[in-house]
Amino acid sequence: MGNENNELRMTHSCILSRGDEKFVRVTFEGDKTYAEGIVPSGEIETYRGFTEEEVEQLKLYLKLNKDEIMNKAKNITGIMHWF
Incomplete structure (x- = not known):
């Protein structure tokens, strides 16, 4: 995909929210x-x-793996939890 050595890294945030949307x-x-x-x-x-x-x-990929990504994101503590 798009790059010569085909190495693609994926990272994700914690669960974020905008109003009621997570x-x-x-x-x-x-x-x-x-x-x-x-x-x-x-x-x-x-x-x-x-x-x-x-x-x-x-x-x-995002649509097929949304549940797994959301579950992994639940394990990340966002910086806002520090305050």
Whole structure:
């Protein structure tokens, strides 16, 4: 996908909220690629270095794995819990 050595790192935030909506920000990074999306909607908000087809694949990945990503995000304590 989009980068020469095909290594793509995925990271995600803790559970975030906006009003009643709960979501997780997910970032995909390669040497020359970057994309940021949201779970559970599966939308990619910003990207560079990926083709449209690759962005569609990232969206599908987010949608198919939203439950697992949300569950993992529950285990991360956000910085706001420190205050």
